[in-house]
Amino acid sequence: MSDSLPADLTAEMTLDFESHRQRLWEALPGDGIVILFSGRPLLRTADEEYRYAPNHNYYYLTGLDRENQVVVLTRRGSERTARLFIEPVDPHAEAWTGRMMTAEQAQSLSNIGEVETVDRWLPFVNRLIESGHYPDVYLDLEHREWAGPPSDAIRFAHRLMEKHPGTPVANVFPILAELRRIKSAGEIARVRAAIAHTKAGLAAILAHTRPGVSEFQLNGHFTGTLIGGGAGLAYPPIIATGANAAVLHYTTLRDTVQPGEVLLVDAAAEFSYYKADITRTFPADGTFTEAQRALHDLVGEASHEVMAAMRPGVPHRELQNLTRRVLGRGMKALGYLRDESEIGQYYFHGVSHYLGLDTHDVGEYRELEPGMVLTVEPGLYLKDHGLGVRIEDDVLITPDGVEVLSDTIPRDARAMEQWMAELQASPD
Numbered sequence: 341m342s343d344s345l346p347a348d349l350t351a352e353m354t355l356d357f358e359s360h361r362q363r364l365w366e367a368l369p370g371d372g373i374v375i376l377f378s379g380r381p382l383l384r385t386a387d388e389e390y391r392y393a394p395n396h397n398y399y400y401l402t403g404l405d406r407e408n409q410v411v412v413l414t415r416r417g418s419e420r421t422a423r424l425f426i427e428p429v430d431p432h433a434e435a436w437t438g439r440m441m442t443a444e445q446a447q448s449l450s451n452i453g454e455v456e457t458v459d460r461w462l463p464f465v466n467r468l469i470e471s472g473h474y475p476d477v478y479l480d481l482e483h484r485e486w487a488g489p490p491s492d493a494i495r496f497a498h499r500l501m502e503k504h505p506g507t508p509v510a511n512v513f514p515i516l517a518e519l520r521r522i523k524s525a526g527e528i529a530r531v532r533a534a535i536a537h538t539k540a541g542l543a544a545i546l547a548h549t550r551p552g553v554s555e556f557q558l559n560g561h562f563t564g565t566l567i568g569g570g571a572g573l574a575y576p577p578i579i580a581t582g583a584n585a586a587v588l589h590y591t592t593l594r595d596t597v598q599p600g601e602v603l604l605v606d607a608a609a610e611f612s613y614y615k616a617d618i619t620r621t622f623p624a625d626g627t628f629t630e631a632q633r634a635l636h637d638l639v640g641e642a643s644h645e646v647m648a649a650m651r652p653g654v655p656h657r658e659l660q661n662l663t664r665r666v667l668g669r670g671m672k673a674l675g676y677l678r679d680e681s682e683i684g685q686y687y688f689h690g691v692s693h694y695l696g697l698d699t700h701d702v703g704e705y706r707e708l709e710p711g712m713v714l715t716v717e718p719g720l721y722l723k724d725h726g727l728g729v730r731i732e733d734d735v736l737i738t739p740d741g742v743e744v745l746s747d748t749i750p751r752d753a754r755a756m757e758q759w760m761a762e763l764q765a766s767p768d
């Protein structure tokens with residue numbers, strides 16, 4: 341495989357966190373204090389925690405990915421300040437869980453000069469509020485799962501309402517989500533790296549796909565390749581043989597591949613917190629039947645049409661209408677539908693979402709703009725015929741169209757068959 345597979349950040353992947361903070365300050369509707377928490381790992385069971393992931397807005401503003409940190413940003417007229425609060429280095433804790441971040445490291449990663457210990461943030465914020473100079477306090481109040489434990493921001497919001505009932509609490513999430521829709525060159529480079537690792541993982545799956553192999557064995561090849569290459573998983577892999585592909589978020593992975601089946605693999609890498617999101621569909625035996633190929637070609641046609649329509653100014657919702665038209669017309673021509681308006685039987689999800697720090701990245705959907713990174717993922721799900729087909733790619737909106745970032749990964753039916761044949765001729 342000649343694609344470069346970075347294991348570490350390269351110069352092109354550098355992010356300018358200072359400019360992210362500047363853009364946030366400019367986007368605030370008025371003066372105020374912005375407080376973001378890096379978060380803490382969730383308890384999984386007994387004394388075991390889930391793997392920690394930083395609050396993505398915290399990471400976006402600081403470049404830091406350690407738990408129990410706080411960043412406080414202020415804006416007052418033309419004055420802007422940033423101050424970090426981090427856990428002090430504790431040699432006892434280091435013996436158990438490794439090196440902690442020093443103040444110097446936090447400074448150089450974030451480009452924030454003022455770094456204090458985390459026990460100091462609350463008195464600092466209280467002083468700012470009591471100064472009367474800051475009309476609003478902004479917190480990241482996005483909380484999708486109300487049944488879960490409250491975040492640090494939610495708990496602090498309650499505390500503020502008790503201690504400083506006159507201070508308005510505003511939600512900074514929608515403002516940051518708006519900024520995160522447009523990606524910088526460094527962010528795009530990280531998505532590209534995630535795509536390169538995804539391609540290597542897919543190649544490992546294709547090399548080992550044959551009747552008799554199980555979905556979890558294929559997952560082992562995929563996940564092993566990613567982890568062994570220094571990347572991570574963007575989301576739990578969907579490796580679905582036959583009718584399992586009609587379950588959109590199939591992650592059970594217990595079935596054995598049967599002769600004549602089609603596999604749908606929606607699995608991708610994360611690299612330095614940025615995600616790929618890729619789906620490929622291919623035949624268990626290395627060759628599509630004519631009926632399978634016709635469906636794959638139709639999904640490919642929809643993908644092609646959508647990408648051809650994407651350019652700045654096009655409303656995002658038009659992509660979904662276009663997909664339904666192409667798939668409806670095609671399914672009627674193939675004899676699966678009497679009327680194209682019934683396409684909802686076979687296609688029932690969105691064709692495109694933002695991609696970035698989150699797999700379904702944040703931000704409102706309006707008109708396309710240069711610098712957006714989006715998926716294109718038409719699909720057809722024929723449970724009664726025992727198969728599903730989806731082709732998912734990642735594209736960058738350019739000033740006059742799209743650049744297909746995942747163009748490096750074979751996509752069309754014939755290209756998939758050829759790639760699989762090559763890989764099986766020389767596995768590993």
Ligand SMILES: [Mn+2]
Nearest residue numbers: 617715717732
């Ligand atoms: Mn997707």
